[in-house]
Amino acid sequence: MNACPTLGADTAGIAPALRAIDCMTGQATATAFGRLFGAQGALMPALTILLTLYVAFFAIGLLTGRSRLGVSALTPRMMTLGLVLTFATSWAAYQNVVWQLATGAPDQLAGLVAGTHGSATQAFADRLDRLFGAVADAAQAAAKPAPATPTGITPAAATVGGFNASTVLWLAAIMLLLGTVGVMITAKIALAALLALGPVFVLFALFGGTRGLFEGWLKGVVLFALAPMLAVLLGGAAVIALMPVADAIALSGGEPDPRGVGVLFVGASVYVALMAMALKVATVLVAGWRLPGAGAARSEAAERTARAAAAAGIAATAAVSPSSGDRSQTDERVRGIVAGLGVSAPEPALVADDPRVRRSAQVIALSDHRPAGAAGGRPRSEANGLGSRFRTPPAGPNKGIVS
Numbered sequence: 001m002n003a004c005p006t007l008g009a010d011t012a013g014i015a016p017a018l019r020a021i022d023c024m025t026g027q028a029t030a031t032a033f034g035r036l037f038g039a040q041g042a043l044m045p046a047l048t049i050l051l052t053l054y055v056a057f058f059a060i061g062l063l064t065g066r067s068r069l070g071v072s073a074l075t076p077r078m079m080t081l082g083l084v085l086t087f088a089t090s091w092a093a094y095q096n097v098v099w100q101l102a103t104g105a106p107d108q109l110a111g112l113v114a115g116t117h118g119s120a121t122q123a124f125a126d127r128l129d130r131l132f133g134a135v136a137d138a139a140q141a142a143a144k145p146a147p148a149t150p151t152g153i154t155p156a157a158a159t160v161g162g163f164n165a166s167t168v169l170w171l172a173a174i175m176l177l178l179g180t181v182g183v184m185i186t187a188k189i190a191l192a193a194l195l196a197l198g199p200v201f202v203l204f205a206l207f208g209g210t211r212g213l214f215e216g217w218l219k220g221v222v223l224f225a226l227a228p229m230l231a232v233l234l235g236g237a238a239v240i241a242l243m244p245v246a247d248a249i250a251l252s253g254g255e256p257d258p259r260g261v262g263v264l265f266v267g268a269s270v271y272v273a274l275m276a277m278a279l280k281v282a283t284v285l286v287a288g289w290r291l292p293g294a295g296a297a298r299s300e301a302a303e304r305t306a307r308a309a310a311a312a313g314i315a316a317t318a319a320v321s322p323s324s325g326d327r328s329q330t331d332e333r334v335r336g337i338v339a340g341l342g343v344s345a346p347e348p349a350l351v352a353d354d355p356r357v358r359r360s361a362q363v364i365a366l367s368d369h370r371p372a373g374a375a376g377g378r379p380r381s382e383a384n385g386l387g388s389r390f391r392t393p394p395a396g397p398n399k400g401i402v403s
Contacts, residue, residue: 025192
């Protein structure tokens, strides 16, 4: 392997630091892959055990009838097994597909959008280094003491709220550096760590119980791959807008314009906010992403749950519904109550159309308007008026008839 530059005096600046980090993360990922699943990898016995369990579970499913032997059932399983074996045991396949897609594809996409030749990240880092150098030179020039007067007195530097121009310029330079390091460099290091552990999470895609870990790993890789791209696109515009202001302050010598210094400080604050916004946007994009297989599995599970709940509801309704003999007795009792009250059953159309009948509390619908042949369902209770509060009077002489 080629030796990578170290982070030190030779890599002073953001662009050399990014180049060194890209080189070191690539070598670290290759070394980690070889130690995990290389020729003498420590996890090769675990890979053999997992593949044996995968085949055994599929065979048990065929024997018990839970799985079927067909093209629709074998094709997804064989494709999953082949992809897992390819990316977990071949560094060439893992590097050319997973590593290149995670590190190279977002950079090329940002270059197409920004219209730059070569790496968009390196071009952005070079512009940021020029801006940082201009601001640092202006801060050093403003920090020099003013020449002494003929009387031998050195005038103090002008301050606003306890801050002079040099202090504000150094704060702006630190904010520019912190915003870039806080998002781009940390995202690249986190992405390298996830890619180094990638073969382990690829194996988790074999089983349904551990497939969620693979999905979470894939979302993390996409998150830290999109964050530098969004940082380049959002921060590039801010750097281009701040360059004329920094050049004007640098050309002013040791007495910069306070208004220009304030504008530069505000611009550096906006730059930091844009870097945080890039990470937030990448998080929102990844949070709304669902894998096709995982979504189908969730839909099938939800459908099975809904069917089970519906079957349980139907069974409970059938268990508590009265028999046909009980229904006939209930209807006879209600008819007896209505006959004793002297209230006639209205027509269905009258009950549905006349608002006065709907407002009446003594209208009781007796007839069951179900179609013929629907005797197996639950009877519809329509005695919801005044008659529903009475029970069948006990058998005996009618006390209302005076002989």
